[in-house]
Amino acid sequence: MRKVTLIPGDGIGPEVTNAMKEIFKAAGVQIEWEEENAGITTLEQQGELIPQSLLDSIEKNKVAIKGPITTPIGKGFKSINIQLRQHFDLFSNIRPIKSIKGIETRFTNVDLVIIRENTEGLYSGLEVWDEHLQIADSISRITRLGCERIVREAFEYARANKRKRVTLVHKANILKLAGATFLKAGEVISKEFPDVLMDDLIIDNMCMQLVTKPEKFDIIVTTNLFGDILSDLCAGLVGGLGIAAGINMGKEVALFEAVHGSAPDIAGKGIANPTAVIESGIMMLRHIGEDKRADKISLALEKTLQNKQQCTGDLGGKATTKEFTNYIINNLN
Numbered sequence: 106m107r108k109v110t111l112i113p114g115d116g117i118g119p120e121v122t123n124a125m126k127e128i129f130k131a132a133g134v135q136i137e138w139e140e141e142n143a144g145i146t147t148l149e150q151q152g153e154l155i156p157q158s159l160l161d162s163i164e165k166n167k168v169a170i171k172g173p174i175t176t177p178i179g180k181g182f183k184s185i186n187i188q189l190r191q192h193f194d195l196f197s198n199i200r201p202i203k204s205i206k207g208i209e210t211r212f213t214n215v216d217l218v219i220i221r222e223n224t225e226g227l228y229s230g231l232e233v234w235d236e237h238l239q240i241a242d243s244i245s246r247i248t249r250l251g252c253e254r255i256v257r258e259a260f261e262y263a264r265a266n267k268r269k270r271v272t273l274v275h276k277a278n279i280l281k282l283a284g285a286t287f288l289k290a291g292e293v294i295s296k297e298f299p300d301v302l303m304d305d306l307i308i309d310n311m312c313m314q315l316v317t318k319p320e321k322f323d324i325i326v327t328t329n330l331f332g333d334i335l336s337d338l339c340a341g342l343v344g345g346l347g348i349a350a351g352i353n354m355g356k357e358v359a360l361f362e363a364v365h366g367s368a369p370d371i372a373g374k375g376i377a378n379p380t381a382v383i384e385s386g387i388m389m390l391r392h393i394g395e396d397k398r399a400d401k402i403s404l405a406l407e408k409t410l411q412n413k414q415q416c417t418g419d420l421g422g423k424a425t426t427k428e429f430t431n432y433i434i435n436n437l438n
């Protein structure tokens with residue numbers, strides 16, 4: 106049986122990953138979950154933020170799915186998510202954003218993909234505090250290699266998924282060196298993909314256009330911080346963080362996870378929407394060649410989401426996580 110590493114995470118993580126597991130089991134998915142955790146939970150239980158057994162499990166299985174993990178704000182340990190992305194060189198974060206039938210928002214026809222550089226930029230971990238001068242320096246390191254491989258990923262994704270246009274998002278008017286490096290990567294790589302159109306936009310203009318005309322975008326490729334912010338913004342266009350899924354992809358390892366965080370405001374209440382992690386799981390099934398099961402679960406999820414009464418509170422319904430999960434299971438047949 107195929108082994109996949111499962112990281113439940115914390116906050117709403119265990120609630121939403123359990124929902125996914127139940128649905129996958131009911132759909133007959135043949136996966137043996139190798140459960141390993143990280144973060145504050147394992148620090149308390151095992152004395153380590155990232156146990157070696159978790160790294161070994163991902164290294165061996167090459168495929169993992171995770172729930173969100175809390176990162177202390179403004180203090181404490183470095184984000185576990187960033188550490189995992191950097192450890193396995195998961196340089197590409199792919200986040201599809203699509204309007205879902207039945208979920209009402211201001212927009213009906215959004216169908217874009219954010220491809221975010223996942224290991225560099227302001228998330229490189231290069232921060233220095235000068236106690237004497239009371240100055241904090243956060244260094245945004247961009248490399249030519251990093252820019253070229255993420256831009257290539259966007260073009261390859263476009264070609265493989267029959268998409269037409271890649272938009273590079275940057276701030277090259279102010280960040281002259283970093284912006285120019287990113288744009289240069291676009292100029293070089295796009296020559297290899299004459300069948301895909303390319304354009305570029307400054308991040309602030311992009312934000313304005315996304316909240317007014319999101320239907321006109323296809324693939325957005327951008328650096329780490331801009332991609333992080335645009336991901337939540339775009340999730341909001343189609344129904345919120347409860348439904349936005351993603352993959353952290355490297356050359357060898359793929360780590361699937363929702364866009365959302367551990368949602369401490371609703372953790373333990375049994376009301377979290379598990380759609381994002383289920384969608385991430387569906388992407389994982391396709392990645393390992395289980396397309397039939399992926400289609401089956403996807404149809405059941407789609408059918409459930411079309412009936413607002415069956416949805417969780419974030420989507421205007423009244424269902425608990427458990428009830429929503431059971432509706433999906435009932436819709437599998």
Ligand code: NAD
Pocket residue numbers: 117121172173174175176177178186346347348362363364365366367368369370371376377378379381419
């Ligand atoms: P968040 O994404 O956890 O929550 C933002 C808002 O969206 C909250 O109101 C929350 O209730 C709601 N929400 C999120 N997911 C939902 C779901 N599945 N169903 C219903 N509502 C949902 O963002 P935050 O509150 O800014 O961050 C909380 C913690 O999560 C922080 O420690 C942050 O570092 C961490 N985080 C982790 C990841 C990850 O593990 N990949 C990603 C983002 C944030």
